Amino acid sequence: MPTSLPRVAGLLQELVLPVDCTGCGLAGPALCAECRLRLRPQVSRRTVAGLRVASALDYAGVVQPVVVAFKNEGRTGLAGPLAVALRAAVAAALDEVDGDGLLLVPMARTRRSAVERGYDPVRLLLRRARLPHADLLRLVRRPRDQVRLGREERIANLERVMAARPAAAGARVLLVDDVVTTGATLTEAARAVAAAGGRVVGAATLASTPRR
Numbered sequence: 001m002p003t004s005l006p007r008v009a010g011l012l013q014e015l016v017l018p019v020d021c022t023g024c025g026l027a028g029p030a031l032c033a034e035c036r037l038r039l040r041p042q043v044s045r046r047t048v049a050g051l052r053v054a055s056a057l058d059y060a061g062v063v064q065p066v067v068v069a070f071k072n073e074g075r076t077g078l079a080g081p082l083a084v085a086l087r088a089a090v091a092a093a094l095d096e097v098d099g100d101g102l103l104l105v106p107m108a109r110t111r112r113s114a115v116e117r118g119y120d121p122v123r124l125l126l127r128r129a130r131l132p133h134a135d136l137l138r139l140v141r142r143p144r145d146q147v148r149l150g151r152e153e154r155i156a157n158l159e160r161v162m163a164a165r166p167a168a169a170g171a172r173v174l175l176v177d178d179v180v181t182t183g184a185t186l187t188e189a190a191r192a193v194a195a196a197g198g199r200v201v202g203a204a205t206l207a208s209t210p211r212r
Contacts, residue, residue: 022069022078023062030077031066038062039081041088044208048183051175051190051200054093055208056085059179063207071121071178082206083128086176089204090131093174097201104204105193106176107185108137108162122178125206133176136168136198137189162188164196175203 020027023035031039041056057063069075070082090104106122126133140163173193175186180203190200 022066022075030075031081035062035066036081039066039085041085043088043092045092046180046183046208048180048203049187049190051183051186051203052093052096053180053183053186053203053205053208054089054096055180055205056089056092057207059181059207059209067179067207072117074118076119076124079124079128083125086122086125086204086206087129087131089206090129090174090176093202093204097174102172102174102201103134103136104131104176105134105136105173105189107189108139110139122176122206125178126176134167134171136165136171136173136196137162137192138165139163162192164192164198166196168193169197171198173198173200175200177203177205179207179209180205181209 019030021032021035022030023038024032026032038061039057042058044055044058046053046055059067066078067082070078094102104126106120106126109120109123123133139161141161171193175189175193177185180186186203186205190203193200
């Protein structure tokens with residue numbers, strides 16, 4: 001598969017062009033020492049539609065521009081510290097359940113988004129964290145962009161958008177995603193797994209938006 005334009009741009013910026021810190025904007029490395037410290041995981045927990053979710057970081061301050069750059073600007077060089085954080089969230093989620101035979105399952109992805117980026121952010125982090133995963137979820141229709149949607153709109157937008165593959169039957173699943181906002185994506189993923197005969201025991205995310 002040819003390398004995507006965002007990934008090419010990100011690689012050029014990191015390897016060739018002068019860069020500023022992705023977190024604070026100061027001249028220097030792509031991630032300065034102070035911002036790297038702010039990416040150290042501090043796991044928080046919340047409940048989404050009865051599902052316990054462990055998140056490594058608050059999606060605010062330095063974390064937000066770093067995650068956006070990693071997800072949308074091809075800045076894959078940021079995967080290292082973010083993978084450490086995601087691994088901490090997964091470990092915290094596993095502390096609350098019996099991990100034997102548990103499958104880590106990332107969210108469904110569109111082929112188009114993977115081609116445009118040249119990588120899938122969550123799956124890349126799982127690989128960097130050396131966490132095996134199972135691709136049990138698929139999209140049965142493409143939802144609208146969620147960025148400007150409110151809670152109720154997100155829920156309606158994602159209603160029955162996913163289906164789980166037959167291998168989900170009888171499986172115990174820990175869902176994995178990058179950022180939990182309203183929890184609509186995780187809620188829909190859990191529904192799809194349950195509809196296929198599996199059981200979601202929890203979720204882990206890289207970051208969580210501040211709750212209001």
